[in-house]
Amino acid sequence: MILAVRDEAKGRRAAAEITAEQPGAALEVRRPDLADLDSVRAFADQPRADQPRADHPRPDVLVDNAGVMAPPRSLSAQGHELQFACNHLGHFALTGLLLDLLTGGDDPRVVTVSSTNHRQGRLCFDFDDLSGERAYSPMRFYHQSKFADAGFGRELHRRLTAAGSPVRSLLAHPGCTSTDLRTSAPVGMVKVPFGHILAPLAQSPEQGALPQLYAATAPDLKGGEFIGPGGFAELRGGPTRVRSSAAAAGPRTGRRLWELSERLTDVRFLFPAAF
Numbered sequence: 001m002i003l004a005v006r007d008e009a010k011g012r013r014a015a016a017e018i019t020a021e022q023p024g025a026a027l028e029v030r031r032p033d034l035a036d037l038d039s040v041r042a043f044a045d046q047p048r049a050d051q052p053r054a055d056h057p058r059p060d061v062l063v064d065n066a067g068v069m070a071p072p073r074s075l076s077a078q079g080h081e082l083q084f085a086c087n088h089l090g091h092f093a094l095t096g097l098l099l100d101l102l103t104g105g106d107d108p109r110v111v112t113v114s115s116t117n118h119r120q121g122r123l124c125f126d127f128d129d130l131s132g133e134r135a136y137s138p139m140r141f142y143h144q145s146k147f148a149d150a151g152f153g154r155e156l157h158r159r160l161t162a163a164g165s166p167v168r169s170l171l172a173h174p175g176c177t178s179t180d181l182r183t184s185a186p187v188g189m190v191k192v193p194f195g196h197i198l199a200p201l202a203q204s205p206e207q208g209a210l211p212q213l214y215a216a217t218a219p220d221l222k223g224g225e226f227i228g229p230g231g232f233a234e235l236r237g238g239p240t241r242v243r244s245s246a247a248a249a250g251p252r253t254g255r256r257l258w259e260l261s262e263r264l265t266d267v268r269f270l271f272p273a274a275f
Helices: 008-021 037-050 082-103 118-124 138-163 180-184 188-197 210-217 251-265
Strands: 002-004 028-030 061-064 109-113 168-172 226-229 239-242
Touching (some): 002 008, 082 138, 082 251, 118 138, 138 168
Parallel strands (some): 002 028
């Protein structure tokens, strides 16, 4: 298993905790920057170079889980708004670059992690100002990036199905989870609801991780399904099937978003069928 992490020291501590509980676990910690497409390409090249080695089997599951939330406006190395770059474009590129390797995996899957906030994204998604140059709102652009995640996961499902690929595309969201993302990243008044008002409703990181783990492993799931917490307003609770917004799930939005993402990342997907 490869742990792709933003903070290498934290990643190594997490790997040590896992191997302490599962001594046979084979883990590698690597540090890509999902907001930087050059870093994404370099990271994707490593599993391909590892393939001739007997101790590096083909990958079975890719979990697209990187995320930043409501920072001040800033741009990626390639000039894209940071949240759209990290939360969507980096995942789109990484998935496309690894898809042929995943095709040969055991029950291969791509799990794209979105948010309940994707439902607000349909109201504010602006294809003509994705960099926030004309107008920037930290939370509006977070909603927009998560709307893109949901649209990507569903469009990927449609394309994999049409190609007869064995890879399944699934979506997940963690609900309201008590992580540093809620309190350290948002700026200004955005901190108030996430750092204080919603704090009593937040579940533990362990609980918040369950939907994506379920999406990555449950044998009965079908491609295109969305997994989230089953409690009130999908804020907390055990993993269950939930609905994405109709706008994000629609093929028209999916096609337009896909074509835009190809252009911005210069990544074209190959859809090989089963080996």
